Amino acid sequence: MEKIYLKDNHDRTYIIQDIKSFYSHIFKYHASGISVHEENGYFFTVDEKFRKKIKELYFKHI
Numbered sequence: 001m002e003k004i005y006l007k008d009n010h011d012r013t014y015i016i017q018d019i020k021s022f023y024s025h026i027f028k029y030h031a032s033g034i035s036v037h038e039e040n041g042y043f044f045t046v047d048e049k050f051r052k053k054i055k056e057l058y059f060k061h062i
Contacts, residue, residue: 010042027054
């Protein structure tokens with residue numbers, strides 16, 4: 001499986017190990033509005049732009 005890299009709020013590179021799980025969590029718990037998602041010490045501001053990016057990554061890698 002191809003590695004998926006994502007920059008967090010502090011410009012640190014995070015490797016998404018399981019895009020299906022990451023996508024599922026974002027769209028279940030951060031489906032609307034603006035919130036912050038923490039994953040293994042990395043922080044991501046989840047807004048419409050972020051959700052669109054995750055959706056594109058998901059459909060590219062499934």
